[in-house]
Amino acid sequence: MPAPTLIGHQRIADSLWRMVSEGRLPQTLLFAGQAGVGKTTLARHLAAGINCSIGPGKPCGDCSPCQRILAADLSKQEYRKILADRRKLPAAKRSENPLIVATHPDVLIFPPDGPMRIIGIDQARLLRNQARLSPSEGRRRIFVIKNAERANSEAANALLKTLEEPAPNLTIILTSVNPYLLPATIRSRSIPFYFDALSPAEIEIFLNTREDISDSLRKQVGAWSRGSPGVALSIDVAEFLARRKAMLALVRTALAKGEFVQLASEMDAIARKQAESIDVLAEMLSSLLRDLLRLHLKVKDGLTHRDIATELAQLAGQSTFAWTERAVAALDMLEQLQQTNIQKQIALEAYALSMRK
Ligand SMILES: [Zn+2]
Known part of the structure; x- marks a missing residue:
């Protein structure tokens, strides 16, 4: 070795x-x-x-x-x-x-x-x-x-x-x-x-060691991983695209309604339907919203989802910077709620265990 x-x-x-x-x-x-x-x-x-x-x-x-x-x-x-x-x-x-x-x-x-x-x-x-x-x-x-x-x-x-x-x-x-x-x-x-995210050049070096990723996909996976080799390793392209599609639909619905209404229950329903954890979906939604913020700030470089830049630019055109910031805040709230739920779940598991003993 x-x-x-x-x-x-x-x-x-x-x-x-x-x-x-x-x-x-x-x-x-x-x-x-x-x-x-x-x-x-x-x-x-x-x-x-x-x-x-x-x-x-x-x-x-x-x-x-x-x-x-x-x-x-x-x-x-x-x-x-x-x-x-x-x-x-x-x-x-x-x-x-x-x-x-x-x-x-x-x-x-x-x-x-x-x-x-x-x-x-x-x-x-x-x-x-x-x-x-x-x-x-x-x-x-x-x-x-x-x-x-x-x-x-x-x-x-x-x-x-x-x-x-x-x-x-x-x-x-x-x-x-x-x-x-x-x-x-x-x-x-x-x-x-x-630990900072790896630079695009470092991620490229990392992905070049992976023979299971085709040349055409390397750049894409590199951008999607946002500088995390562990994320790049775990990306299943079909699953990634399905998840992104679901989260883009959620953003469109929220734009049509004016706000994210009942984000927690909507995310929960999607998580059940796609058999995914809310964590993973929230991460995807967050990366899309961050790209929208970048587009609002006219920062074209460093888009995570540069492969759908045109579609995202349209969404940015339909939203405002303030709207996107509020959406990010709603997502943060959801993540805090998740954290509280984790503690509740643990308490329940411990209780069930003590009853069994
Ligand atoms: Zn040694």
Whole structure:
């Protein structure tokens, strides 16, 4: 295996390699940035570099620790299937066997779990117990808590306790799409690193390594991914187009009615009909509205949906900047509502579980 290449985030990677080789890596790191931009990938490279046989420093990619640690790539088909299968399990089954991904005994990844994609108390308890152990074969233990903002309040409290009692030889990496949803007590205990979207040139380099994407589609997928390789990887073109069509129809209806009326229930109905999560639909709607804002501001460069620029320009012509801003605000409200619902759902699951016990 050749030395692993990281695409983008060079400045962050360089400062992390320096901290590792000088032995001054902080106890808790917070990797913040849009979904799929490479936060967990860099966390994995960092974990490999720390425990590399010829390190610590940059990972060689060749030794057994590097190979095992780098193998825990959650975008691989095998992990996607595990995560999808777990969503169908009853809460009690998930709770008996908390979700953790470990391809090396000292590197543990805690992804959100279940249909609501939550970091639950059982995962946080497991993490707390594991935090007491010393490295079993490497130099340090590294725990990656993926999408830490999705920890419910119980899990966040348990996590905070772990952060308050720093174990020697343990580094905790929190990744987050929206770090402001994390409790301030957790945020203040971590050293933040902000991940920018990859540049169009970097995304092109990334997509050129993918033989399963045709040349004609590469530019398109590159724009749709908005600088996130993880998003580019997960785009299913047919699904993407169907989702976009549904969200464009929603925008047209809202324009005809004057406002987004009952956005939550309309999104819910579309989500049920297309068997998609509201999160994914909201993300699409948000990218379309952002393009409309760009068109209102006469910024033609950097359109996500440049393949339908003419159609979007027509929609921009039918709306005003203020209307589009209000639409964005309505969508933000919906996302906050979703977050509250997640907490409610967790409380219900916990209650059902306690009744069963
Ligand atoms: Zn190595």
